[in-house]
Amino acid sequence: MHNKKIGTALLATLALCGCVNKPTTKAPVPMASDERTVDIGLPSPEIRDALDNKRDWILAHTDDMKKVAGELQDSYGTASYVAYFDQGELKYLKERLEAGEGGYGEHFYFVDGGNLFGYEEDADWRLTLPDGSRRMDEQDIDLYLDQYGTIAFQTYVKNGQRTALPVAKIDSIKTRFEMLKSRSYLQLEGKAPPVVTASTDTMTVPMPAPAKAETQVAEAPPAAHKAPMAPVAHGSDGPDSWQQPEYVGVSKSRHKGMNMGTFQVATRDVNQEVMGSVRAKDYHLGQMVSLTQYWCAYKPDDFEMQWNYWSASRQTFQGQYVFSCGQARQIMEELGQGQRTVMPVHVRRDGVQDAAVTLLNLDTPQKVATLKGLEKRFASPCVEHFCKGQSYLSK
Numbered sequence: 001m002h003n004k005k006i007g008t009a010l011l012a013t014l015a016l017c018g019c020v021n022k023p024t025t026k027a028p029v030p031m032a033s034d035e036r037t038v039d040i041g042l043p044s045p046e047i048r049d050a051l052d053n054k055r056d057w058i059l060a061h062t063d064d065m066k067k068v069a070g071e072l073q074d075s076y077g078t079a080s081y082v083a084y085f086d087q088g089e090l091k092y093l094k095e096r097l098e099a100g101e102g103g104y105g106e107h108f109y110f111v112d113g114g115n116l117f118g119y120e121e122d123a124d125w126r127l128t129l130p131d132g133s134r135r136m137d138e139q140d141i142d143l144y145l146d147q148y149g150t151i152a153f154q155t156y157v158k159n160g161q162r163t164a165l166p167v168a169k170i171d172s173i174k175t176r177f178e179m180l181k182s183r184s185y186l187q188l189e190g191k192a193p194p195v196v197t198a199s200t201d202t203m204t205v206p207m208p209a210p211a212k213a214e215t216q217v218a219e220a221p222p223a224a225h226k227a228p229m230a231p232v233a234h235g236s237d238g239p240d241s242w243q244q245p246e247y248v249g250v251s252k253s254r255h256k257g258m259n260m261g262t263f264q265v266a267t268r269d270v271n272q273e274v275m276g277s278v279r280a281k282d283y284h285l286g287q288m289v290s291l292t293q294y295w296c297a298y299k300p301d302d303f304e305m306q307w308n309y310w311s312a313s314r315q316t317f318q319g320q321y322v323f324s325c326g327q328a329r330q331i332m333e334e335l336g337q338g339q340r341t342v343m344p345v346h347v348r349r350d351g352v353q354d355a356a357v358t359l360l361n362l363d364t365p366q367k368v369a370t371l372k373g374l375e376k377r378f379a380s381p382c383v384e385h386f387c388k389g390q391s392y393l394s395k
Contacts, residue, residue: 241266242280244343245287246313248355250295251348257303259295263288264310270318278368281318284309285374286360288321291343292328294357301326306380320380327378335370336361 242265249262263284270281292305303325309318338361345355362368 242270242272242274242283244341245284247346248291248343249346249348253306259303259305261288261291261295261305261307262310263291263307264314266311266313268312268316270311275362276368278362278371281375282372285321285378286362286371287343287357289323289328289331289374290357290359291345291355292323292325293332294355296325296328299325301329319375321374321378322380323378331370331374332358332360335367336363338362 245263246266247262247264249264251260253260265280265284267280267284270284271279274280274283288305288307288309292307295305296303301324304322305325305328306320306322308320310316311318338359340356340358343355343357345353347353360367360371362371
């Protein structure tokens with residue numbers, strides 16, 4: 001169990017018994033790495049009310065919090081870190097801790113004077129069953145706003161099985177996020193945000209499509225096969241909108257042996273044929289295979305990349321696709337290496353990395369047929385918080 005869970009949980013328990021006074025002023029927190037200080041404090045009153053005025057806010061002073069605050073300080077200038085629990089949660093937590101069975105933590109990250117950045121929830125219970133066996137029930141939720149103001153989701157884990165996050169939990173969290181999403185976007189743009197109050201309905205601010213990142217394409221390596229089919233550029237979104245993703249993001253999953261990926265394109269009609277009978281979607285899935293193989297360097301065959309596929313500049317969810325490293329290597333070996341291209345990949349907390357990706361070689365009808373079969377082979381079941389073809393703007 002993470003130190004963060006233990007530290008935050010113990011703090012909450014102390015708060016319940018009155019051993020910790022609820023802070024009313026910001027206090028400087030020393031950074032472990034140098035002599036800098038970061039102001040750590042509660043968010044503004046209007047944000048506190050907007051989130052939930054019935055909850056008891058607790059300032060979390062833990063080593064892990066200082067580390068997170070330092071990272072946000074480096075990126076955004078100022079940072080606040082808040083953990084909160086209601087009385088029922090505190091009572092349940094206290095009983096669990098006394099039984100030695102686990103811990104619980106729920107955190108909000110605030111930057112730039114109250115700008116909501118992320119939400120994190122962790123629970124870890126070690127239970128003894130009637131037959132004497134022991135079971136781990138784990139819940140890991142990690143939501144954050146990316147650079148476009150979009151909410152990104154992680155999953156819910158129970159008894160070792162990864163499933164979709166329950167709808168009730170998503171709705172509860174999204175209510176808080178949606179009220180502050182436009183505020184976050186405007187803050188990051190350096191604009192004055194609207195005032196958020198407890199009675200404010202969900203606000204919507206039109207978000208411009210993100211600028212495409214410039215890419216550099218390297219020469220294709222010598223090949224003994226015929227040249228790949230030439231792409232036919234057409235479509236309502238511009239002649240080249242389907243050829244390069246406008247955003248690729250990768251983050252570490254809380255689940256061992258997996259990374260999370262976002263693959264976003266500007267293309268609205270991903271079913272348009274772009275290379276003979278190859279649809280834009282097929283081509284994009286091939287790019288996900290190539291990105292998976294790139295990211296699988298030095299990884300075992302059973303390591304997985306889980307890709308969330310978005311079209312129309314993050315307006316429409318096209319599905320979730322999971323490739324193991326072994327599967328990506330097998331597909332690359334089966335189809336052969338095509339052109340090499342450089343794709344900017346946004347790695348969470350590590351900035352942008354230029355990935356030199358090797359595309360698939362599609363020089364025969366058999367290889368094209370294999371490519372077109374990727375959708376059925378690797379599509380995950382509809383995840384509970386988003387279904388294929390649905391827009392996050394309509395949630």
